Amino acid sequence: MPTITLRLELHKPTKVKQEMYERMTEVNTEFANWLLNHPELNQATSKIFKEFSSQRFPSAIVNQTIREVKSQKKKQKAKTFQKRWCCFNNQNLKIVKKGDFYTVAFPTLEKKIGVPVVVRPYQQTWLDRIIDGTAKQGTATLYKKKKKKKWYVAIPITFEVKQRKETNVMGVDLGLRYIAVASVGTKSLFFKGNPCAFIRRRYAALRRRLGKAKKLHMIRKNGDKESRWMKDMNHKISRQIVRFALANGVGVIRMEDLAGIRKRAASAKEAGRSLHSWAFHQLQTMIAYKAEMSGIRVEWVNPTYTSQTCKCGHREKENRNGIHFKCKKCGYTIHADLNGAINIAKAISGLSA
Numbered sequence: 001m002p003t004i005t006l007r008l009e010l011h012k013p014t015k016v017k018q019e020m021y022e023r024m025t026e027v028n029t030e031f032a033n034w035l036l037n038h039p040e041l042n043q044a045t046s047k048i049f050k051e052f053s054s055q056r057f058p059s060a061i062v063n064q065t066i067r068e069v070k071s072q073k074k075k076q077k078a079k080t081f082q083k084r085w086c087c088f089n090n091q092n093l094k095i096v097k098k099g100d101f102y103t104v105a106f107p108t109l110e111k112k113i114g115v116p117v118v119v120r121p122y123q124q125t126w127l128d129r130i131i132d133g134t135a136k137q138g139t140a141t142l143y144k145k146k147k148k149k150k151w152y153v154a155i156p157i158t159f160e161v162k163q164r165k166e167t168n169v170m171g172v173d174l175g176l177r178y179i180a181v182a183s184v185g186t187k188s189l190f191f192k193g194n195p196c197a198f199i200r201r202r203y204a205a206l207r208r209r210l211g212k213a214k215k216l217h218m219i220r221k222n223g224d225k226e227s228r229w230m231k232d233m234n235h236k237i238s239r240q241i242v243r244f245a246l247a248n249g250v251g252v253i254r255m256e257d258l259a260g261i262r263k264r265a266a267s268a269k270e271a272g273r274s275l276h277s278w279a280f281h282q283l284q285t286m287i288a289y290k291a292e293m294s295g296i297r298v299e300w301v302n303p304t305y306t307s308q309t310c311k312c313g314h315r316e317k318e319n320r321n322g323i324h325f326k327c328k329k330c331g332y333t334i335h336a337d338l339n340g341a342i343n344i345a346k347a348i349s350g351l352s353a
């Protein structure tokens, strides 16, 4: 079942409320850190809070914090919590609709309050689905954005998607020269990768220059700009790929297992700087997510030999030369990335475990 997270801004909280949210977060963080070293953490119930402090604190939050601390301890992840935002399960944070306005109701230090939230049009559909029960609300988090100083609730939502009955299988190959090539039957879609590589190289060069001048702040700022640009690009590409799939009766999208792609990068340095790393991963994640939302199943295939194998079955490294594929045995020629996409659709090296 797909999950999305709605981030709803609390509508102009008063100073008093903001201070209270701040205080709740502080108490919760201290409590979480105290709990982390408690010898009876595994048997803890919400009553344990009384051992920690005599002040009033909602048991709904205490219960969520206990759960989180337990799981963190199991994973041996956190030694201390920098900040532990207050969380509420779906019994304790309720979405209420009054006319065209929405409020979220949750317990605080004093009492349960209902606060108005800013709702964007696309979020409205989801809130209505929670209210009518066609989507399930997960554990909500009350948090503040660092830079904006605004308070939000993040509400994860899971929902069912009807699997499409269509049976066509589409393969998507990712590469440097062509960032993505999709193939289904005799149809194909190409996304040229050069502009992305160009922008990345330009920013990498800029970062190196700035690095020498030790302008770390500038580096971070440019890094953000670059990743925003890439993210935007990936959104556009993934949207078009899924739209293409829907238009061509696709029920399954196959992509290469990314771990394999990483291994193919020439060196660690190369992998870090090239499109091979996070940008590919991000694009695959976006395609998978959008496909799933549309009822298209996603399968991961073993990437071995996808680029070297001919449709006649002959496999040889020399079959491929850059973007050109020419079979050494039967002479068949095709765009190399398209050949890759076709082989991915066929899953010639099997599905990845």
Ligand SMILES: [Zn+2]
Pocket (backbone or CB within 6 Å): 310, 311, 312, 313, 314, 327, 328, 329, 330, 331, 332
């Ligand atoms: Zn051949």
